[in-house]
Amino acid sequence: MSQLTLTYFDIHGGRGEPARLALHIGGLPFEDKRFAFADFAEVRKSTPLNQVPTLHVDGVQITQSDAITRYVGKLAGLYPIDALQALLCDEVLSAVEDANVKIGTTFGLTGDTLKEARTALVKGPLPLYLGWLQTQLQAHGGEYFADQRLTIADLKVFVFVTSLNSGRMDHVPTDLVEKVAPLLNTHCQRIAQNPAVVAYYAKFNAP
Template identity: 55%
Template sequence: MPNYTLTYFDIDGGRGDPIRLAFHIAGIPLDDRRIGFEQFAQLKPTLPFGVIPVLEIDGQPVTQSNAILRYIGKQADLYPTDPVQALYCDEAMDALEDTTHFVVQTFGLEGEALKTARENLAKGKLKAYLAGLEDLLQRGGGEYFADGRLTVADLKVFVQTRSLRAGNLEHLPADLVDTAAPKLVEHMQRIANDPRVAGYYSQRA
């Protein structure tokens, strides 16, 4: 079995946590290399595309969180084999990347500029994407996004919903998901109660 090292921020969220969860569920050992923002600034010039997460497979780095999720998802039986269900899984994950990109664009803003940008995001694109994700969930049967079972798409949406509801992002209301897409909150609770996911966070605690 290859040796795996994941480099990502020392947070329980973002693009790194779904990957960590998938490795945990797969039962595959992972060197979870958690770094701070100052370390990232130092490492950035040496990283492929200057971004994280980076997964090293026997020392060979690969990037792009969705590509990494599909890779480990296939090994963990968390990715559909049916082409249409795989498409549904990918659609949800790519939509999440859009929402993450919208939020990241507000990083670095301050004062009124930050307040205005976040409030507009909450009323506009972010609200629309959350509602769209809820529609994708309903298309999948209402419990999971694809294949009628837990996939990497569920892990990714779960982590994002959990993060938004934590209220850690200034000027983004903690009840945004509750009001814009309440079915996503039910989904988050369902995934949180999955023994494999609960076991990961229990271990983290």
């Protein structure tokens, strides 16, 4: 078994969370290396592209969150073997990442500039992506996004929807998902009730 170290912010969410969940669900031993936002300026100096998460595999540092999530998903048995189902899984990963990038452009903004940027997202891109995700969920059985079972696509969407619902993003209504794509909330609740997911968050006394 390879030695794995995942480095990411000390938060419940973000781009590192799907990989953390996959590793935990798969029962894979790994070092969960967390750091405070205040330490990011120093941490990023040691990363290939000045960003996190990164994954060390037997000392080799890997970057890019979806690549990391896909790799650990394979190790954990949470990535489809069938080529078409893998494609459907990847499609969802990429779509959510596109949405994350759009949200990311608003980080660091303040005041009216932040409000205008987030309001624009709520009126356009976010409903577009949420609606598409709901359509994909329905098209593939209504419970999971690919392979008729839990995969990393579900974990990626779970983290994304949880973040939108959290109230931690100013000017993003906490009922946005419920209004635009309520089946995603049902899906999110299903993932949250997975015994391994419950056990993971129980370690932190976190939702």
